[in-house]
Amino acid sequence: MKRILVICCLAFVETLLQAQQSDIVIYPSPREDTKLAVVSFVPRTVATADVQSVADNFNQVLLEDLEFSAFFEIPSKSFYPLKPLRFPVDVNFDNWQVPTLDVDFLIFGNLQVDRSLAMVEAYLYDVKTHQQVLGKRYTIPDSSFVQRVAHEFADQVVFQLSAGTSQGVARAQIAFTSLKGESKEVHVMDYDGRNQRSVTANGGINKFPAWSFDNEKLAFVTTLPGTAKWELWVQGLQGGRTVLPVPSSYVSSPAFSSDGKMIAFSGRRPERQDAEIYVADVDGVELRNLSNHPGIDTSPTWSPTTQQIAFISDRSGSPQLWVMDVDGSNVQRLMKEGGHCDSPDWSPDGRFIVYSWQAPTQWKHDIYVIEVATGKIFQLSSGRGDNESPHWSPDGRHIVYQSTRTGTKQIFVMNADGNNSRQVTRYGANDSPAWAGYVAIEETIEEVSDEETEGLAEKMQEGEGLQEAERP
Amino acid sequence: MMKNKTFYLSVSLCVVAMLGVSSCGRKQPPVVAPVPESPPVQVEKPAPEPAPTVSIGASPATIERENQTTLRWQSSNATSVVIDNGIGNVEKSGSIVVSPLESTTYTATATGAGGDAKSSTRVTVVPKSVEVAVTSTDLDSLKRAIDEGLVKPIFFPYDKAELTDESKTVLEANAQVIQKFVQANLVIEGHCDERGTEEYNLALGDRRAQVVKDYLVQLGVSGGRLETISLGEERPFVEGSNESAFSQNRRAHFIVKR
Numbered sequence: 001m002k003r004i005l006v007i008c009c010l011a012f013v014e015t016l017l018q019a020q021q022s023d024i025v026i027y028p029s030p031r032e033d034t035k036l037a038v039v040s041f042v043p044r045t046v047a048t049a050d051v052q053s054v055a056d057n058f059n060q061v062l063l064e065d066l067e068f069s070a071f072f073e074i075p076s077k078s079f080y081p082l083k084p085l086r087f088p089v090d091v092n093f094d095n096w097q098v099p100t101l102d103v104d105f106l107i108f109g110n111l112q113v114d115r116s117l118a119m120v121e122a123y124l125y126d127v128k129t130h131q132q133v134l135g136k137r138y139t140i141p142d143s144s145f146v147q148r149v150a151h152e153f154a155d156q157v158v159f160q161l162s163a164g165t166s167q168g169v170a171r172a173q174i175a176f177t178s179l180k181g182e183s184k185e186v187h188v189m190d191y192d193g194r195n196q197r198s199v200t201a202n203g204g205i206n207k208f209p210a211w212s213f214d215n216e217k218l219a220f221v222t223t224l225p226g227t228a229k230w231e232l233w234v235q236g237l238q239g240g241r242t243v244l245p246v247p248s249s250y251v252s253s254p255a256f257s258s259d260g261k262m263i264a265f266s267g268r269r270p271e272r273q274d275a276e277i278y279v280a281d282v283d284g285v286e287l288r289n290l291s292n293h294p295g296i297d298t299s300p301t302w303s304p305t306t307q308q309i310a311f312i313s314d315r316s317g318s319p320q321l322w323v324m325d326v327d328g329s330n331v332q333r334l335m336k337e338g339g340h341c342d343s344p345d346w347s348p349d350g351r352f353i354v355y356s357w358q359a360p361t362q363w364k365h366d367i368y369v370i371e372v373a374t375g376k377i378f379q380l381s382s383g384r385g386d387n388e389s390p391h392w393s394p395d396g397r398h399i400v401y402q403s404t405r406t407g408t409k410q411i412f413v414m415n416a417d418g419n420n421s422r423q424v425t426r427y428g429a430n431d432s433p434a435w436a437g438y439v440a441i442e443e444t445i446e447e448v449s450d451e452e453t454e455g456l457a458e459k460m461q462e463g464e465g466l467q468e469a470e471r472p
Numbered sequence: 473m474m475k476n477k478t479f480y481l482s483v484s485l486c487v488v489a490m491l492g493v494s495s496c497g498r499k500q501p502p503v504v505a506p507v508p509e510s511p512p513v514q515v516e517k518p519a520p521e522p523a524p525t526v527s528i529g530a531s532p533a534t535i536e537r538e539n540q541t542t543l544r545w546q547s548s549n550a551t552s553v554v555i556d557n558g559i560g561n562v563e564k565s566g567s568i569v570v571s572p573l574e575s576t577t578y579t580a581t582a583t584g585a586g587g588d589a590k591s592s593t594r595v596t597v598v599p600k601s602v603e604v605a606v607t608s609t610d611l612d613s614l615k616r617a618i619d620e621g622l623v624k625p626i627f628f629p630y631d632k633a634e635l636t637d638e639s640k641t642v643l644e645a646n647a648q649v650i651q652k653f654v655q656a657n658l659v660i661e662g663h664c665d666e667r668g669t670e671e672y673n674l675a676l677g678d679r680r681a682q683v684v685k686d687y688l689v690q691l692g693v694s695g696g697r698l699e700t701i702s703l704g705e706e707r708p709f710v711e712g713s714n715e716s717a718f719s720q721n722r723r724a725h726f727i728v729k730r
Contacts, residue, residue: 184706205703205706207670207674207704207706208670208671223701223703226730228659228661228699228700228701228729229699229701230701230702249678249699249700249701250674250675250678250700250701250702252671252674252675253671253674266671266675268678268682272682273633273679273682273683273686274675274679274682275675275678275679296672296675296676296679297675298671298672298674298675299671299672312671312672314672318631319669319672340631340668340669340672342668342669342670342671342672343669343670343671356669365669388669388670389669389670431670432670
């Protein structure tokens with residue numbers, strides 16, 4: 001069975017920095033192998049306008065997620081057979097192998113919306129073998145959860161069809177800060193900009209949110225009104241807050257290690273003028289100063305093995321990208337090109353560091369990637385505005401960043417090759433995005449076996465309602 | 473009766489007192505090289521030609537704007553003595569009255585058969601005496617002094633956190649006012665323009681605030697009265713993406729700690 005379809009090789013095509021920025025390509029298009037049809041999910045029963053709008057919302061989110069994953073070629077729906085597909089029995093596989101379509105996989109499903117309950121049934125079929133790859137039934141409290149279901153199913157499809165390359169990024173949320181009047185608060189949102197909500201409402205300036213390894217907490221720095229100091233907070237998304245001890249009134253750019261044991265940040269000894277890199281246990285004890293050196297050291301990012309830390313230092317004159325071992329030894333400058341570097345983030349596979357750079361010939365910041373082993377540099381963004389604060393998606397195939405290209409600071413996502421940028425925030429001023437790690441599959445989701453779905457479909461066709469059977 | 477009294481800050485006296493404090497073991501205090509009480513004994517030596525010496529001082533070292541100070545210098549083994557800042561050739565030892573409008577460093581260069589020698593002295597010029605109403609507390613007074621521009625913000629070049637001579641002069645004047653109100657504590661806020669990036673700018677603003685604090689401490693202000701915080705590029709004073717706005721926003725700014 002052909003399930004291993006996409007080889008995600010980050011084989012960068014080196015491009016001269018002096019070359020036209022629009023020519024820059026990082027990895028070969030991952031779309032060429034898998035052709036996927038995403039048929040609109042249809043209401044189970046006669047659809048009111050309300051139910052249809054829920055379905056339309058679901059269909060839009062699911063399609064966007066699958067397109068954004070950059071794993072699939074998804075033919076236009078105008079080529080699809082007109083007959084709606086609710087259940088597997090509705091599928092005529094031959095119709096999906098005609099030359100204008102010739103898809104490898106087929107997604108379809110149905111949904112049902114009640115006043116107090118909603119349900120989505122989603123299928124992924126292998127068109128060549130007629131085998132069911134996925135059959136999922138999501139029961140949700142109400143229709144406002146359908147976007148989550150779309151993200152969930154999209155991630156499961158990606159996980160199935162990417163041969164384990166990716167667990168999908170649609171459920172991995174993005175933390176960011178948003179300016180509201182005088183205060184700047186931490187928010188989280190879905191990666192597509194939907195479902196925004198605030199994490200802090202302390203009225204202060206909150207900056208540089210960073211996810212804990214279990215996605216349950218955010219570390220960030222805060223200065224509250226009337227205080228003259230920055231504090232390092234670790235706040236749970238479900239509540240709870242710890243203020244970690246720091247050496248002085250300055251603390252910045254926290255980063256959790258991927259093993260969940262440590263937190264690195266930029267701090268300053270009280271008697272010194274310059275910021276340095278510190279590492280502490282996640283509860284803030286056992287503080288260690290790693291970069292005891294004149295000059296500003298900031299923006300630590302852990303290698304996935306937690307053996308190294310990359311950081312920004314201006315010890316050589318201007319802020320540049322450096323790397324050191326986690327005990328502070330073996331300090332090396334990663335690139336020698338000058339300019340101003342900031343906000344490095346080490347890729348999940350450890351090969352690359354993405355960062356913002358004002359190259360010596362430029363007057364603005366753009367997003368670049370450096371291959372750690374070779375020092376090769378690739379430009380990912382160009383055009384209008386400053387592009388800064390890049391952060392990898394958990395599968396390393398996408399990057400979230402902030403840009404002023406629309407006139408205000410807003411958050412964008414793009415493929416890791418710099419293509420397919422999408423604006424995800426539009427109002428106010430938003431910055432410092434951080435993409436959460438992979439999210440575990442929710443256990444509340446039922447697996448729908450081939451046999452069961454066939455059976456249910458038959459029941460439905462026989463006119464039996466599913467609603468009663470599905471109620472807990 | 474002296475109720476509701478208003479008095480004039482005697483700035484020069486204050487400076488002299490402060491300089492006396494700051495010269496005790498601090499690094500690089502803005503003190504004046506002492507002027508010898510009597511000229512050194514000139515000793516004729518055959519060969520080699522003795523090296524010239526020169527020393528110059530200013531009294532008073534700090535003046536209010538539009539006031540005068542006297543430069544005095546002495547040299548030995550010199551054939552000529554030149555003082556910069558437009559004074560030019562002078563006698564081998566002597567004095568001259570000057571009235572610089574801004575703080576100025578005067579350097580005397582003595583040239584002789586045995587080579588050159590230099591000596592410098594700095595004249596600090598502070599704003600003219602100003603009237604400050606004594607209100608109930610130092611805190612209110614200092615806040616008012618800040619509001620009235622007697623404690624000025626310090627500006628920085630792009631991507632720099634070093635104090636210029638001009639900044640030092642401003643801080644010297646600031647320190648005198650700050651020292652008048654010893655019960656009030658200050659917060660020094662470090663700010664950056666929007667061109668840098670967020671993370672680096674937060675550290676750069678911190679360094680700017682620290683540099684300002686350190687210099688004030690050198691000038692005798694108690695470190696315990698001075699807190700620092702960086703606001704990076706979060707709180708621009710002037711909106712706009714041009715150098716005029718940027719240069720206003722690269723600053724260390726004083727506020728009274730409530």
